[in-house]
Amino acid sequence: MFSLTSNSSGNFLELWSSHAVVRIVTQSAAALALLDKPVWFCLRAEPKREHLAAISLRRQFGVECLSPRLRFRKLTQRGPIWFVEAMFPGYLFARFNYATQRRAVESSHGIRGIVRFGDRLATLPDDTITALRSHAGIDEVVTIDASLKIGQPVHIIEGPFRGLEVVITQVLPAKERIRVLLDFLGRSMEIDVSTAKVLPA
Known part of the structure; x- marks a missing residue:
């Protein structure tokens, strides 16, 4: 514009x-x-x-x-x-x-x-x-650099949690994995996910 x-x-x-x-x-x-x-x-x-x-x-x-x-x-x-x-x-x-x-x-x-x-x-x-x-x-x-940051919402695009929107709680030292917080069956839990399996929400 x-x-x-x-x-x-x-x-x-x-x-x-x-x-x-x-x-x-x-x-x-x-x-x-x-x-x-x-x-x-x-x-x-x-x-x-x-x-x-x-x-x-x-x-x-x-x-x-x-x-x-x-x-x-x-x-x-x-x-x-x-x-x-x-x-x-x-x-x-x-x-x-x-x-x-x-x-x-x-x-x-x-x-x-x-x-x-x-x-x-x-x-x-x-x-x-x-x-x-x-x-x-x-x-x-x-x-466009889609760098992932703590607190950022992302969609899981592969695996058993595919389709869920989760929030990044930690970027792990290898930089190819992140820890995310998800609500599943009424419980909040953290899991580790490959950065290749998520996209910014």
């Missing part, structure tokens, strides 16, 4: 995700048309196709893109599954020359257009992209 704030030298935007905040500067389309160098833009993309849109831009037009994604494990009816989703759903970042490449970029597969506010376009400083790249890594995928 965007939050728009004002500054004496122009407008600044922030694009928020659950794992990053990107600062965006708006610039007028007229000023960008006079620049003879590539600039980083925030683009709107088809939802759940951000990564494919970035691949298309790279292959078709040689445009440098950044479309960071999040990798996380989630409990489903079939058991725990790894998911990969866009860090900024519906958006990606691309570096191109506005005057010469805008039409090609905006007509590219999966791209809905440059993010704009009236005649002002959303651009990103190079240092913002550098920071985001260092966070996302070379493959542009951030694996």
Whole structure:
């Protein structure tokens, strides 16, 4: 989502995700048309196709893109599954020359257009992209660390207590096992469980 704030030298935007905040500067389309160098833009993309849109831009037009994604494990009816989703759903970042490449970029597969506010376009400083790249890594995928902590509720996903929600009472020294408190047949008891057999609730 965007939050728009004002500054004496122009407008600044922030694009928020659950794992990053990107600062965006708006610039007028007229000023960008006079620049003879590539600039980083925030683009709107088809939802759940951000990564494919970035691949298309790279292959078709040689445009440098950044479309960071999040990798996380989630409990489903079939058991725990790894998911990969866009860090900024519906958006990606691309570096191109506005005057010469805008039409090609905006007509590219999966791209809905440059993010704009009236005649002002959303651009990103190079240092913002550098920071985001260092966070996302070379493959542009951030694996969400599901570190387990004392007091955290978790679901048991394997074994005789499968499906129960329990609370962690101790992280055991080997770090691959935890002790949890569960209510079973009207009694509270602690058991040791492998961390591979639980997911955060």
